[in-house]
Amino acid sequence: MITELDKKHLARCVELAKQALEAGDEPFGSVLVSPDGAVLFEDHNHASSGDRTRHPEFEIARWAANHVPAAERAACTVYTSGEHCSMCASAHGWVGLGRIVYASSSAQYRQWLREWGVAPTSKVRPLAISEVVDGIPLDGPVPEFAEQVRLLHQERMRRRA
Numbered sequence: 001m002i003t004e005l006d007k008k009h010l011a012r013c014v015e016l017a018k019q020a021l022e023a024g025d026e027p028f029g030s031v032l033v034s035p036d037g038a039v040l041f042e043d044h045n046h047a048s049s050g051d052r053t054r055h056p057e058f059e060i061a062r063w064a065a066n067h068v069p070a071a072e073r074a075a076c077t078v079y080t081s082g083e084h085c086s087m088c089a090s091a092h093g094w095v096g097l098g099r100i101v102y103a104s105s106s107a108q109y110r111q112w113l114r115e116w117g118v119a120p121t122s123k124v125r126p127l128a129i130s131e132v133v134d135g136i137p138l139d140g141p142v143p144e145f146a147e148q149v150r151l152l153h154q155e156r157m158r159r160r161a
């Protein structure tokens with residue numbers, strides 16, 4: 001169930017993904033939201049730094065580990081433009097964060113790359129969050145935002161070509 005508030009945070013994720021694209025990074029953006037709806041932390045992909053683990057969802061997990069009391073983490077929500085990869089899903093699970101809302105799924109991303117004839121640039125298997133960590137409430141993909149994310153990735157591929 002996606003609420004208007006969820007859509008507001010997803011829109012911010014898409015904005016952050018766009019910022020990443022403009023900075024020469026892969027267009028992924030994510031937001032950590034507290035149980036009372038406050039944005040605690042946000043980030044976008046920084047993989048162009050040369051460190052390909054600089055995913056926003058991973059930064060969120062580590063930020064939460066350092067700043068959010070353990071007892072409150074499961075009531076926090078992570079919004080993200082693209083479903084967590086296996087590394088980020090694991091970090092989310094280890095830190096004990098709660099619900100994840102993703103604009104587009106890993107399966108969609110994989111399908112887009114296939115359609116564009118783009119080979120995967122890593123050997124990490126594109127697992128769904130539910131294949132990596134148990135018991136996380138999941139919502140996504142959300143079609144209106146997935147389409148915006150698809151266009152950002154398409155632009156990224158166009159610029160790389």
Ligand SMILES: [Zn+2]
Nearest residue numbers: 055084085088
């Ligand atoms: Zn990741």
